[in-house]
Amino acid sequence: MTNQNTEVPEIREPLPQGNRTPLIAGNWKMNLDHLQAIALVQKLAWGLKDVRHDFSEAEVAVFPPFTDLRSVQTLLAADKLSLTLGAQDVSPHESGAYTGDISAAMLAKLDVRYALVGHSERRHGHSESDDTVGLKARAAHAAGIVPMICVGETAEDLEQHGAAAIPIAQLTAALAHLPQDAEFVVAYEPVWAIGSGQAATPEQAEEVARALREHLRELRGDDRAVAIRVLYGGSVASQNIAGFMRQPNIDGALIGGASLKVDEFTRIIQFKKHVTAG
Numbered sequence: 001m002t003n004q005n006t007e008v009p010e011i012r013e014p015l016p017q018g019n020r021t022p023l024i025a026g027n028w029k030m031n032l033d034h035l036q037a038i039a040l041v042q043k044l045a046w047g048l049k050d051v052r053h054d055f056s057e058a059e060v061a062v063f064p065p066f067t068d069l070r071s072v073q074t075l076l077a078a079d080k081l082s083l084t085l086g087a088q089d090v091s092p093h094e095s096g097a098y099t100g101d102i103s104a105a106m107l108a109k110l111d112v113r114y115a116l117v118g119h120s121e122r123r124h125g126h127s128e129s130d131d132t133v134g135l136k137a138r139a140a141h142a143a144g145i146v147p148m149i150c151v152g153e154t155a156e157d158l159e160q161h162g163a164a165a166i167p168i169a170q171l172t173a174a175l176a177h178l179p180q181d182a183e184f185v186v187a188y189e190p191v192w193a194i195g196s197g198q199a200a201t202p203e204q205a206e207e208v209a210r211a212l213r214e215h216l217r218e219l220r221g222d223d224r225a226v227a228i229r230v231l232y233g234g235s236v237a238s239q240n241i242a243g244f245m246r247q248p249n250i251d252g253a254l255i256g257g258a259s260l261k262v263d264e265f266t267r268i269i270q271f272k273k274h275v276t277a278g
């Protein structure tokens with residue numbers, strides 16, 4: 001009989017690397033009206049064509065404000081562009097008396113593939129709880145949209161609990177609302193790194209991404225843990241993207257400020273060049 005009180009360190013087989021398609025996602029936040037959005041996406045599409053970007057090597061998604069989605073959707077469809085569309089938020093409710101909310105069904109009608117849930121600017125600026133984030137993820141999934149679950153620790157959390165504890169707790173809480181087989185993306189964004197110009201080091205980010213994936217093994221099993229993409233976000237730029245993309249557990253980036261500059265965003269998307277060069 002095994003002694004229940006003896007702590008035996010769990011020895012687990014390392015996960016295989018899998019073949020996750022990297023995802024480079026541009027979160028525009030509250031920037032660009034619909035005309036500026038069209039101009040940016042056109043320029044981005046030309047730029048990517050110029051460098052012969054292979055979308056099977058890195059998927060590219062843009063997350064414009066709600067008011068731009070219809071214009072960008074129309075442009076993507078008319079010009080048959082391979083960029084993917086994301087929304088920055090989604091209502092946890094299906095429909096009804098929720099002034100100001102945008103439902104997942106409305107977004108799905110606009111060919112929106114991803115919805116950010118739990119971005120730190122929503123958690124902290126709009127007091128969104130873990131539960132709300134989970135309900136938003138569930139609403140997105142129910143409408144056929146892939147939730148991109150954002151998690152991350154504040155500088156204070158980092159000091160008190162280390163880097164991984166809060167992101168793991170946030171992910172666990174969100175996933176409690178999602179069916180076992182639901183598709184989702186995880187974006188690890190340390191709050192102290194967002195918009196600060198102070199990115200995490202690739203090693204710091206990898207440590208948390210790895211911890212999140214190990215936790216996903218428990219929550220969703222090995223096959224899903226291998227398939228799910230974990231992105232890093234927080235002051236990503238063309239100078240640091242290669243370091244992140246070299247990490248085995250980082251499958252892309254969620255980019256704020258730098259996604260508004262077409263040339264810079266294009267260089268980030270072209271990270272393979274830097275990775276092999278560096």
Ligand code: PGA
Nearest residue numbers: 194195234235255256257
């Ligand atoms: P940043 O923002 O790239 O400007 O740091 C990232 C984010 O908030 O998603």
